[in-house]
Amino acid sequence: MAGRGTMFSLFPRAAFVRRITFVLFAGILCTFPFGTLAQEQHEDEIIANLAGGRAIVHVAKDAIIFAAIDQPVERNSIPPRVMNLDATHIGILFGAAEWRIPADPKPIRLDRNFQRVSRADSRYQIPGEGETDLETIGVAFLEKLRPFIAQLHHKVDFSPDDPIFQLVIIGYAPNEYGPEVWVVEYHMEQSQVATRGDYWQTRIQRPRFTQLYPAEKRAPRTIVESRYPPNAKGPTLAELIQGNDPNITHLGSGEPRFAKVLDTIRGGQAQKAAPIDSADFMRAVLPLIAGNSSFVLGTMDERRGFEWMVPPDEPVEKAQEDKNRPPDAPTLRRPPKP
Numbered sequence: 001m002a003g004r005g006t007m008f009s010l011f012p013r014a015a016f017v018r019r020i021t022f023v024l025f026a027g028i029l030c031t032f033p034f035g036t037l038a039q040e041q042h043e044d045e046i047i048a049n050l051a052g053g054r055a056i057v058h059v060a061k062d063a064i065i066f067a068a069i070d071q072p073v074e075r076n077s078i079p080p081r082v083m084n085l086d087a088t089h090i091g092i093l094f095g096a097a098e099w100r101i102p103a104d105p106k107p108i109r110l111d112r113n114f115q116r117v118s119r120a121d122s123r124y125q126i127p128g129e130g131e132t133d134l135e136t137i138g139v140a141f142l143e144k145l146r147p148f149i150a151q152l153h154h155k156v157d158f159s160p161d162d163p164i165f166q167l168v169i170i171g172y173a174p175n176e177y178g179p180e181v182w183v184v185e186y187h188m189e190q191s192q193v194a195t196r197g198d199y200w201q202t203r204i205q206r207p208r209f210t211q212l213y214p215a216e217k218r219a220p221r222t223i224v225e226s227r228y229p230p231n232a233k234g235p236t237l238a239e240l241i242q243g244n245d246p247n248i249t250h251l252g253s254g255e256p257r258f259a260k261v262l263d264t265i266r267g268g269q270a271q272k273a274a275p276i277d278s279a280d281f282m283r284a285v286l287p288l289i290a291g292n293s294s295f296v297l298g299t300m301d302e303r304r305g306f307e308w309m310v311p312p313d314e315p316v317e318k319a320q321e322d323k324n325r326p327p328d329a330p331t332l333r334r335p336p337k338p
Contacts, residue, residue, distance in 0.1 A: 063275035089171030094228035220268025
């Protein structure tokens with residue numbers, strides 16, 4: 001894999017479009033000697049609200065244009081949410097990005113109270129598990145998911161091949177690497193505890209990374225896309241463009257700027273498209289492919305961070321700085337180029 005190195009090859013496909021309702025037991029441990037621990041149990045319900053849809057990213061000249069389309073997988077689905085990860089990356093959250101417990105009417109959202117962690121932290125120094133800054137982000141979400149997943153003590157009807165949570169990371173890598181797009185998947189596994197009857201231990205696995213952009217060396221540079229669930233059907237935007245979809249072709253025939261953007265994409269040189277023209281093209285094409293679904297649209301560059309063209313209904317919360325971060329710790333906050 002080009003650039004920052006191969007991490008994992010993934011995206012197994014299995015059908016799942018369902019509300020995940022988990023039944024768990026919250027136990028109160030009594031102070032009996034080891035071996036005679038008693039548990040007073042009561043049944044409670046924890047619900048993961050899923051975000052489904054598409055993330056579409058067009059890396060143009062000196063800018064990244066990104067979009068998220070809301071395609072619900074259940075009646076009470078939440079929309080894909082966009083959040084700041086650090087000064088040079090944003091994330092789009094899919095899957096179990098929100099959790100609810102009936103005793104608490106306020107949902108617990110993974111895009112809230114996200115704190116940047118120091119790459120000097122020994123928990124993130126794991127050889128062979130990806131670039132340090134990406135691993136830091138990935139494990140930060142792992143730690144947010146772990147307490148919810150660990151409470152699942154009944155068999156869950158959810159395939160271990162399906163990601164319970166999916167994060168699309170979009171931004172600029174350090175050391176002049178340039179634009180990058182990654183999909184990070186989180187899977188869970190269960191094992192039955194034989195001595196405790198129908199009691200299961202549930203664990204969240206370490207995140208798996210797949211690089212969507214940049215492409216392999218000499219491979220065409222085009223618009224990239226990620227979906228949740230991963231098996232969602234339908235052509236991608238890049239496939240529609242390459243297939244000369246009549247609605248998209250009509251956009252180009254009516255606007256010379258869009259015709260140039262389409263030519264660069266079809267020629268495998270999407271990174272050379274003019275940024276303003278590319279952003280306007282994405283604004284025009286999204287209603288055609290989203291239909292009645294809502295969507296958000298934004299742009300990124302290394303100097304100004306990201307800005308909205310079509311904002312979400314609610315403000316995006318910025319990541320909190322790690323107060324324990326050493327002053328001389330490595331950082332993604334590079335000074336702007338002169």
